[in-house]
Amino acid sequence: MQRTPRVTAATVAERAGLSIATVSLVLNNKTQGRVSEANIARVQAAVDELGYVIDRGASALARGRSDLVILVAPDLSNPFFGAVIRGISAELGDRFQLVLSVTESGVQPTAADLRRFAGLRPAGLLVDAPSDAFLDEVVDGDPLVLLDAPELAHPVATVNYDMADAIDELAAHLASRGHTTIAYLDSVTGTTTFDLRRDRVIAAAAEHGMSVEAPDAARSVIDMHAAAYAFTQAWPALRDAGVTAVVCATDTHAYGVLEAARGLAIRVPQDLAVTGFDDLPYSAVTSPSLTTIRLPGEPLGRAAARRLIHQIDDTPAEDLPPLVATLVARDSTR
Amino acid sequence: MQRTPRVTAATVAERAGLSIATVSLVLNNKTQGRVSEANIARVQAAVDELGYVIDRGASALARGRSDLVILVAPDLSNPFFGAVIRGISAELGDRFQLVLSVTESGVQPTAADLRRFAGLRPAGLLVDAPSDAFLDEVVDGDPLVLLDAPELAHPVATVNYDMADAIDELAAHLASRGHTTIAYLDSVTGTTTFDLRRDRVIAAAAEHGMSVEAPDAARSVIDMHAAAYAFTQAWPALRDAGVTAVVCATDTHAYGVLEAARGLAIRVPQDLAVTGFDDLPYSAVTSPSLTTIRLPGEPLGRAAARRLIHQIDDTPAEDLPPLVATLVARDSTR
């Protein structure tokens, strides 16, 4: 399979008539007053001719750190992460390579997974919506930034959404349409972002004179069908309690409610208003289109990556603009 | 940041009172008649006590190959890949680490991207829906499996869907509903899977007595809004040609048509039937729900990963069951 003997820095050095130390310096842009222009060009030429590529494993070994940035997210199949990943990799650029930790849907990586990552000697870790329990396992001093992890006990750099105003707007929106009793369909992952969403919705509802039903039955993983099932189970009790609107922890949960509502012959929004969080692209074409709180994924990814890079470089963190969630009102609430 | 001196194989060896060669053998399960049971246990214990993790970069360097498997896909934000990735990582298990190549939406990685991957000394490459042009760049002899890349000139191991029957069924389904002129909304990525879908739809339509309009305007990247725009542009001509149904290259394109149809006051399915390919989870809750050809992502990912592992191990490829696409008829065509 290996067609030609591997091209190494030694091959390049020989071709250029220089030492491998010089080749290394040039390839790492550390020529500042250490390599002459002529030799830089010579190395460059040899690299191009030979199609040389640095062996990143060897480089990592020599440096003690790889250029791998690991993204740990509980549910990469959630399209929300498409945007987040785009933002992250845009900021990481050429310098780092993004590695995705893929676990089962909604499941936090285990200590064993973390061990494997440690073996990669990562340049840094990005962890989306972790639980406090998970962070207990991340003992390490590796550069680490959390995404969407509000109010965590752990003192870790975190990039969060500012959701307070949008949630207040949502409550006002529902109250203005005459709702007095609403339900909350929660996510079961037990991460703080969902705790915060729920608590804020309950608080905002109260301020606008609405009460909130949030029974244990009304929870599911982030999966449309699981949410549909949970809602179907919870509905009789919710209906008896006088619920006329359901606020869901994610758009995916809300899609499940839309699906379940069809099965139960509940008209949305006439019988039941439905809302989500995320504003996935599909929310504009669901039936009916979904009122939701938009959480812009790409800026979140970008902000997290920037902070991580500052940690890696030991540069002071920038002041980044807040990531503001916004209410997008559509047909499912009017 | 580095709290304690790093635990290496040497640390473990010392603790166990053995050589690092023995430690390596045990950690790689190569003890077969080479290490005594007692010493295996001794190493095991030392590893546990010290929380030792193999340095994968160093290991890769010594072996000449890393345990990284790179997935190259033109558009990871497409939720279709969530399922594919799940399948892949399920098969890769603990032995390999999945690395995602993230490029801009719909763009094939460049030669420069490939160079970077080469520097990772990957154990193997998985490439989704590549173009022939892209494959020209993949000079290498690295283990390589293609996903969803039918009828490629390059002689490379490939895992494809069997779509012929489903497409024929789709054509029959549309013909039976009285359609005589249909349109095809293509993807612009220029990969063979989309060429095949289009060609087969045209052929199957002809067999069922329908003609197909596929103007250049009716193409877009895999993005809902881009598809909506393309369809809106193409619609006047399509309408004048008598088109009453549009078959889209992906569900995402179809969502765009649904969106555009609202803007144009076209009723679906009364004025226009709409279909897609993929059967994303959202297709059940769009308005109306979407008729589509289901392409099961997880089995595709699993099959590709299995074939790749056989290549890596130089084991004869298994006979895998065919990956059959199926028609899912919903409200958008009735």
Add this chain to the structure above:
DNA sequence: CTGAAAGCGCTTACAG
């Protein structure tokens, strides 16, 4: 069954 040693391909003081 066990270990000393070479070697994988880099980076980085260090000496010149």
Add this chain to the structure above:
DNA sequence: CTGAAAGCGCTTACAG
């Protein structure tokens, strides 16, 4: 400005 050499942490013949 340049290069010889040590060292990063493994794996793998090889000798015993």
